[in-house]
Amino acid sequence: MVGSLANLKYNAEAENSTYEKSLITISETSKFITIYELITISLIIGAGLCGISEIAKNKFLGYPGFVIGSVGVIILLLVTLEPSTAEVLARSFGI
Numbered sequence: 001m002v003g004s005l006a007n008l009k010y011n012a013e014a015e016n017s018t019y020e021k022s023l024i025t026i027s028e029t030s031k032f033i034t035i036y037e038l039i040t041i042s043l044i045i046g047a048g049l050c051g052i053s054e055i056a057k058n059k060f061l062g063y064p065g066f067v068i069g070s071v072g073v074i075i076l077l078l079v080t081l082e083p084s085t086a087e088v089l090a091r092s093f094g095i
Contacts, residue, residue: 032079035075035079036079038072038075039072039075039076039079040072041072042068042069042071042072042075043069043072043073045065045068045069046065046066046067046068046069046070046071046072047065047069048065049061049062049064049065049068050062050065050066050069051065052065053065
């Protein structure tokens with residue numbers, strides 16, 4: 001009887017440990033997904049503003065579009081080349 005209770009306790013602890021490890025992995029993956037969403041949105045906004053400025057022949061719309069798109073590219077390069085940057089960005093944006 002004592003052996004089966006000890007076995008049951010061991011199985012429960014092993015299952016709990018596996019569950020906690022999966023939560024950490026899911027959390028890290030979620031941070032990367034959120035950062036890539038931020039990058040995608042900034043690139044879309046930048047491209048949209050640059051496209052509108054080209055159509056309207058208005059340079060004042062092109063400058064913010066270029067800046068927003070550049071920020072998106074810089075964040076993408078930082079996250080791609082230095083993955084630890086993702087943690088810093090996630091904390092700074094409250095993710």
